Amino acid sequence: MFENERPRDECGVFGLYRHSEAATLTYFGLYALQHRGQESAGICVSRKNNKMVSHKGMGLVHDVFKMEDLARIEGGSAIGHVRYSTTGDSVLANAQPFVAQHKGRAYAVAHNGNLVNAHKLKQELEESGSIFQTTMDSEVFLHLFVKNLKDGNVVRAIQRSVAKIEGAYSFVILTCKGEVIGVKDPNSFRPLALGKINGSYVLSSETCAFDLVQAEFVRELDPGEIVIINEDGVTSIKADPEPKTASLCIFEYIYFARPDSTIFGKNVYQMRKAHGKRLAQEAPVDADFVMPFPDSGNYAAIGYAEESGIPFEMGMIRNHYVGRSFIQPTQSMRDFAVRVKLNPVRELIRNKEIIIIEDSIIRGTTAMTRVKALRDLGAKKVHMRISCPPHRFPCYYGIDFSSKGELIAASKTEEELTRYLGLDTLHYLSIEGMLEASGVENPEDHFCKACFDGSYPVAFDPAVTKCCMG
Numbered sequence: 016m017f018e019n020e021r022p023r024d025e026c027g028v029f030g031l032y033r034h035s036e037a038a039t040l041t042y043f044g045l046y047a048l049q050h051r052g053q054e055s056a057g058i059c060v061s062r063k064n065n066k067m068v069s070h071k072g073m074g075l076v077h078d079v080f081k082m083e084d085l086a087r088i089e090g091g092s093a094i095g096h097v098r099y100s101t102t103g104d105s106v107l108a109n110a111q112p113f114v115a116q117h118k119g120r121a122y123a124v125a126h127n128g129n130l131v132n133a134h135k136l137k138q139e140l141e142e143s144g145s146i147f148q149t150t151m152d153s154e155v156f157l158h159l160f161v162k163n164l165k166d167g168n169v170v171r172a173i174q175r176s177v178a179k180i181e182g183a184y185s186f187v188i189l190t191c192k193g194e195v196i197g198v199k200d201p202n203s204f205r206p207l208a209l210g211k212i213n214g215s216y217v218l219s220s221e222t223c224a225f226d227l228v229q230a231e232f233v234r235e236l237d238p239g240e241i242v243i244i245n246e247d248g249v250t251s252i253k254a255d256p257e258p259k260t261a262s263l264c265i266f267e268y269i270y271f272a273r274p275d276s277t278i279f280g281k282n283v284y285q286m287r288k289a290h291g292k293r294l295a296q297e298a299p300v301d302a303d304f305v306m307p308f309p310d311s312g313n314y315a316a317i318g319y320a321e322e323s324g325i326p327f328e329m330g331m332i333r334n335h336y337v338g339r340s341f342i343q344p345t346q347s348m349r350d351f352a353v354r355v356k357l358n359p360v361r362e363l364i365r366n367k368e369i370i371i372i373e374d375s376i377i378r379g380t381t382a383m384t385r386v387k388a389l390r391d392l393g394a395k396k397v398h399m400r401i402s403c404p405p406h407r408f409p410c411y412y413g414i415d416f417s418s419k420g421e422l423i424a425a426s427k428t429e430e431e432l433t434r435y436l437g438l439d440t441l442h443y444l445s446i447e448g449m450l451e452a453s454g455v456e457n458p459e460d461h462f463c464k465a466c467f468d469g470s471y472p473v474a475f476d477p478a479v480t481k482c483c484m485g
């Protein structure tokens with residue numbers, strides 16, 4: 016894991032029920048979700064006679080799809096996926112949607128999340144004769160699904176299959192009849208929303224994709240809900256019994272989701288700003304200006320500046336032609352990659368006291384090299400404030416930092432980190448501050464925050480690694 020030693024983005028899913036431009040709109044949907052996965056992209060479209068066509072490739076959405084690819088698969092219902100791997104290698108065979116044929120019928124699934132018992136289930140399935148085509152956790156679901164499809168009842172087969180899997184899943188499923196089905200795990204780790212477009216329905220990881228395709232937001236799926244979109248409209252089947260406590264990934268707000276999206280009932284921009292305001296209350300310090308490490312730090316920095324009354328400056332400029340995460344094999348190349356991404360505005364920095372707002376520190380590469388750059392330009396004092404608590408524990412639910420050794424805050428105290436990063440002062444947002452500023456009732460029963468406090472909502476086998484399915 017962690018070749019680039021940075022948190023990797025995670026997957027985005029999109030689905031659209033019967034539309035003359037289903038493939039093109041799904042392409043635009045994936046474009047809007049690109050920040051969730053930059054490894055591979057794919058679209059799968061239903062056809063008459065229980066068939067499907069798909070187009071998948073490694074890389075970014077605009078590299079994978081040419082206009083002629085979309086024209087070739089246009090029409091029907093469509094589902095799409097942008098991937099960043101959490102289980103299984105980054106190879107074309109693992110690009111999603113994953114498609115399977117069963118008794119002359121095709122089914123496809125696009126998955127955001129991570130199944131913590133996939134390894135065990137795969138062993139059981141192989142014992143009973145299943146042959147796997149990929150090394151992804153997501154494939155296990157489709158094997159269970161076809162095994163449970165004996166009487167041809169798709170919804171019952173989904174219900175029986177989700178009863179077996181554990182962990183995080185927001186699935187978008189396409190059946191050979193063109194039905195589009197959304198499924199959310201009972202903990203609701205990852206977002207998934209329903210929208211309406213020209214009398215048809217659409218599903219997306221984030222609402223920013225609805226804005227792009229001009230769909231109207233209807234609602235988010237509930238924990239454990241299955242939504243079936245077909246010629247009868249939308250049918251919802253609630254989990255039985257209904258889940259009591261959700262564990263929505265709070266790190267979606269801090270880093271992953273786009274600020275123009277509304278997830279889990281709250282706008283991401285406003286949540287980040289509220290975290291920044293709280294950070295200003297918890298860790299005030301005097302300075303000439305507040306500046307973010309863009310992009311994800313921008314919104315908490317606005318909140319910090321507003322609350323503290325200290326001016327806001329964009330002291331560091333982000334190169335927009337570099338992705339969020341990019342794999343570099345050596346430390347010197349990683350340092351170079353961060354230099355490409357973030358460059359200081361030198362005229363602003365000399366002799367100034369600065370407060371940097373950063374959304375998170377994972378390995379510390381960004382903070383280390385960019386603080387040094389500010390020092391080299393003559394900054395008088397450099398304070399850093401982080402708009403989330405220290406990352407001390409790995410994530411097993413769909414974010415790819417699954418090894419404690421890579422998390423710099425797992426082995427260093429705040430004081431040690433201050434020295435290591437060359438800062439005058441460093442403060443993280445407290446766990447209580449993060450939860451209280453979120454503005455939800457009973458946040459302890461609402462969010463997953465396991466990477467900060469180690470209280471994991473779903474049990475997992477720590478021996479299971481990213482490559483355990485190979």
Ligand SMILES: O=P(O)(O)OC[C@H]1O[C@H](OP(=O)(O)OP(=O)(O)O)[C@H](O)[C@@H]1O
Nearest residue numbers: 021309310311339376377378379380381
């Ligand atoms: O401590 P590190 O290992 O350097 O990781 C943390 C950095 O990585 C992320 O930036 P990223 O480029 O992924 O996304 P962004 O442009 O949305 O901030 C995050 O916002 C931090 O800046």
Ligand SMILES: NC(=O)CC[C@H](N)C(=O)O
Nearest residue numbers: 025026100101102127128
């Ligand atoms: N980040 C994700 O949501 C990844 C989905 C799935 N576990 C995969 O590795 O493809």
Ligand code: SF4
Nearest residue numbers: 264266410463465466
């Ligand atoms: S462990 Fe952290 S990143 Fe993973 S789901 Fe929980 S809050 Fe999100």
